[in-house]
Amino acid sequence: MCISAAESSDGPYKDRMLDEAADIGLQSVKEMGRSYGSSLTVPCMAVFGIGIMVPMILMSIIPMLNIGGMFGSRTIDEGMIVLITLIIVPAIILMVSLYIRNINPFLSGSSFDFNIAFALPLLLSVPLAMVYPQMEDDPSGLYLFSVVPSCIVSVILMVSAIRSAKRTRSCEQAMMDSVFDIGNRMISGSNFETSVVDSLSSRKECRDLAVEIDRGFAMCRGEVGESIRTAVREISEEMSSTLCSIQSCSGIDNEDAGRLAMSLGKQLLSRNQAARELEMSLKSTTDMMLGTAMVFAPMVLGMSISMMGPLSKITGYVSMENTSLILGAYLIELCALISVLLSSLGRGENIGFILWRFCFMCPVSLIVFAICSSLSL
Numbered sequence: 001m002c003i004s005a006a007e008s009s010d011g012p013y014k015d016r017m018l019d020e021a022a023d024i025g026l027q028s029v030k031e032m033g034r035s036y037g038s039s040l041t042v043p044c045m046a047v048f049g050i051g052i053m054v055p056m057i058l059m060s061i062i063p064m065l066n067i068g069g070m071f072g073s074r075t076i077d078e079g080m081i082v083l084i085t086l087i088i089v090p091a092i093i094l095m096v097s098l099y100i101r102n103i104n105p106f107l108s109g110s111s112f113d114f115n116i117a118f119a120l121p122l123l124l125s126v127p128l129a130m131v132y133p134q135m136e137d138d139p140s141g142l143y144l145f146s147v148v149p150s151c152i153v154s155v156i157l158m159v160s161a162i163r164s165a166k167r168t169r170s171c172e173q174a175m176m177d178s179v180f181d182i183g184n185r186m187i188s189g190s191n192f193e194t195s196v197v198d199s200l201s202s203r204k205e206c207r208d209l210a211v212e213i214d215r216g217f218a219m220c221r222g223e224v225g226e227s228i229r230t231a232v233r234e235i236s237e238e239m240s241s242t243l244c245s246i247q248s249c250s251g252i253d254n255e256d257a258g259r260l261a262m263s264l265g266k267q268l269l270s271r272n273q274a275a276r277e278l279e280m281s282l283k284s285t286t287d288m289m290l291g292t293a294m295v296f297a298p299m300v301l302g303m304s305i306s307m308m309g310p311l312s313k314i315t316g317y318v319s320m321e322n323t324s325l326i327l328g329a330y331l332i333e334l335c336a337l338i339s340v341l342l343s344s345l346g347r348g349e350n351i352g353f354i355l356w357r358f359c360f361m362c363p364v365s366l367i368v369f370a371i372c373s374s375l376s377l
Contacts, residue, residue: 015259022263026270032105033274037281039103040345043096044285047341051093052292055085055330059304081323085330093337101344106275115161119355121153140373143328143366151359158356165352167205172236174205176272179242180265186258192250193217193224195258196243209235242268279345286342290361293331293338298365301327302372324373331369335361 001024005017058081101107128146133139178199185195197217200210209231216227225244232240242264250257305324339357343349 018259018263022266025263025267029267029271030274033271033278036103036105037278040100040282043100044282044289047093047096048285048289048292051089051334051337052289052297054089055327056297056300056304058084059301059327081326085326086333089330090333090337093334093341097337097341097344100341104344106271106278118154118158118161118352121157122150122359124153125150139322140324140328141370142325143332144370147332148363148366151363154355154359158352158359161352162356168235170205171209172239173272174203175200175209175232175236175239176265176268178203178206178265179246179268180262182246183258183261183263183265186250186254186261188258191254192247192257196228282345286345289338290342293334294361294364295368297334298331298369299372301331302369303375305373306375327373328366328369331365332362335365 001017001021005014005021008014008017125146128149129142132142132145136145181199181202182192182195185199186192190198197210197214200206200213213228213231216231217224220227225247228243228247229240232243246257246261246264249260305327336358339354339361342357343354
């Protein structure tokens with residue numbers, strides 16, 4: 001429809017065709033968001049049921065299942081627990097997370113400037129874990145001594161980068177919101193350069209960028225497109241391409257370029273609105289997963305360890321210390337997998353945010369688990 005409108009010499013027909021094309025594009029974005037949101041209910045609940053509830057229920061009923069030889073001469077031993085909690089369940093969660101990420105039409109990544117130095121402190125957990133047995137005989141505090149300090153150091157190193165990434169993302173969203181305003185100013189008679197600078201200056205997230213773009217326009221010697229790419233590309237490749245397209249069109253007809261900007265602005269606003277609605281519809285599920293991985297799962301698993309103490313005398317279920325280590329390792333895996341899953345929803349996040357969320361969740365989860373498993377029942 002856009003090509004047909006471009007080849008038409010009839011002004012009213014051209015405008016009508018472009019409006020219809022824009023409406024179709026907007027409706028398609030909304031339908032895409034609704035379709036994607038409805039397709040996530042079953043995968044998210046599967047992750048919650050398999051990845052969180054199954055291990056908790058398993059550890060809660062193991063002592064009772066072994067009472068009286070319910071499985072004959074065989075019992076649920078540590079090997080089976082390792083197979084279920086550390087291999088089968090994480091593999092299922094990972095496959096579901098990758099599936100969710102693959103079907104997400106709103107993935108735009110993130111502006112997190114990831115540095116490998118942020119992950120290096122996690123390697124400290126290996127020598128700390130090797131040193132711990134020489135200091136303590138009780139292995140239950142192994143993860144608290146090795147993993148928790150490493151995660152805390154990584155979080156401290158990433159604080160500045162996370163703040164910068166959030167500012168960049170806010171600036172990108174403000175730029176998307178300003179495209180319609182840029183088109184409106186151009187239709188009102190302003191040229192492209194003035195419209196861009198004035199529109200961005202009116203938004204606090206983009207004021208520094210507006211100053212940089214204005215300075216680039218003054219020094220670009222007619223290379224307006226290159227000036228925009230230089231200033232905007234580091235913030236958003238998509239917005240750099242969008243503004244360059246509008247600028248190229250403005251060299252032919254400023255009013256038509258304004259209409260193009262308004263049409264693009266409507267589509268960007270509609271897409272962002274669909275993504276926000278999707279995130280809000282998933283907020284209860286994501287909050288539930290986040291809270292369960294950090295507090296509820298370690299609390300229940302820790303209480304299960306405490307319950308096994310008195311029940312082990314009846315069932316003959318021994319090796320309590322190894323069971324505690326297995327569940328601690330599972331909680332570390334669970335935090336990592338939930339971080340990957342949450343990064344696959346909405347607009348998506350890169351490895352930097354995944355690492356940040358994992359390093360934030362893991363210490364809390366391990367501390368709650370250690371407190372609850374140390375209770376005497």
